[in-house]
Amino acid sequence: MVLRYLRDVVTLKLDTSRCIGCGMCVNVCPHAVFRLESRIVTIADRDACMECGACAKNCPTSALSVQAGVGCLTAIIRGALSGGEPDCDCSSGSSCC
Amino acid sequence: MSSEQTTKSPSNLVVLGSSAANGGDGLSEASCCCGPTRIIKVIQHPLCVCQPWIAGTLEASLRTVPVAKTKLQLRDVLGGWKVRWGIGRMRYQIAPGLYAVGQPNRESPVLVSANYKLSFDCLRKQLGGLHAWILVIDTKGINVWCAAGKGTFGTDEIAGRVNANRLDEIVSHRTLIVPQLGAPGVAAHRAKELCGFRVVYGPTRAKDLPAFMAAGMKATPEMREVDFNLLERIAVIPVELMHWAKWAFLVAACLLMLSGINKGGYSWNKVSSTGLLAGLVFLGTWLAGTVLSPILLPWLPGRAFSLKGLWLGVWLLFGLLAFCPILRENWLSVIGWGLLIPTTTSFVTMGFTGSSTYTSLSGVRREMRRAVPLQLIGIVGGIAAWLAGRFI
């Protein structure tokens, strides 16, 4: 049973002209969003993206951009109350590592 | 573990650093040290070897490095339970710096970890029989994933720790194994510029580390992917229970007190009969929502968490209507509970977007824009209808 979140909502963008096919984004993505095809990367499964920002941060040519953040109800509420960005206060995530 | 027997026992070599020596790492030694100690050597981190999870120390490049045990003891496990239930969670940290497992040498791999003790425990317990260095960086006692999101598990902190611990003197290679879950905070190509060490992302789960290293630091696609399996979903229940507990009790207390209101004024009899039950029904709804929604998550219909929670609430409502006649007191009470129960479970389920490992910020924002106004109407309308029912 694969868990999927909302469709057509993520902010992930790929500028193919800048991609050098290094495969770093394929390595860091925890949801197998990218596929490396003939020395260039494509977004194969866009809706699986959780906007963690790992790919954009590790792309050496800045071919990727994503509005990264934590998809967390409490963080958004906390952020809204303090008038700023979502603020994550969790020090214990689901996976402990 | 043979490696633990060969290292010196803590009692005959006492190492105690002063926090001044490393610029005050925010970890007070007072909390970790016991009895009078003889200072033999000052090492870089304010570490007391009488920490029970330290097996001993080893000498490397004229330095003393603490060796961590690779078996968790009862108190590590209990400590893990305590933080999951939110007791003293923020203090569950260890001193940043260099540690060892087994008997590492100049060729041994270097693993990077956060200074949240649960993260560190999770790592070391997988390293039995291996020889490795562990570079613990200062994430303010927050786990790798959350710290990477905040940026405290970041390129600068890693490079800074590598340089401060003069890692280039300890090992001959120039590779760091960074947990893949730390990648949102780390730019691998920048780390190389800052400290000369190449970053290789390890698997998302520490238990795959031995296989990853045996395969020459190659991760399979499965090691790269994060899922949200049943055990992980169950593990987040306590955090979520503690998180909303005081609000749930507050609402239950309100229902209890409001139930005394009726045509004839205020009746304490009503409070102790219907009120008590109303409060219990609400608490039960909250508890059932928090426990069942993560467990049933893949099977609840819909993609949005609020929708999944709504379904759970509807099923719960029918169950409760069938078995608790008190909810069927009159038609207004039925409407009231009909709104209150699904709304509560819907909201509670939405809370799990925080601990789930696949929801995006944009997605949660969109979901909240639609769901929160409806949930507010549901809760206010539900209480109003139920209250109106008191006058029939």
Ligand code: SF4
């Ligand atoms: S990290 Fe950047 S350059 Fe490398 S494959 Fe991905 S998009 Fe292309």
Ligand code: SF4
């Ligand atoms: S933001 Fe994270 S989940 Fe989305 S594509 Fe990039 S690495 Fe994958």
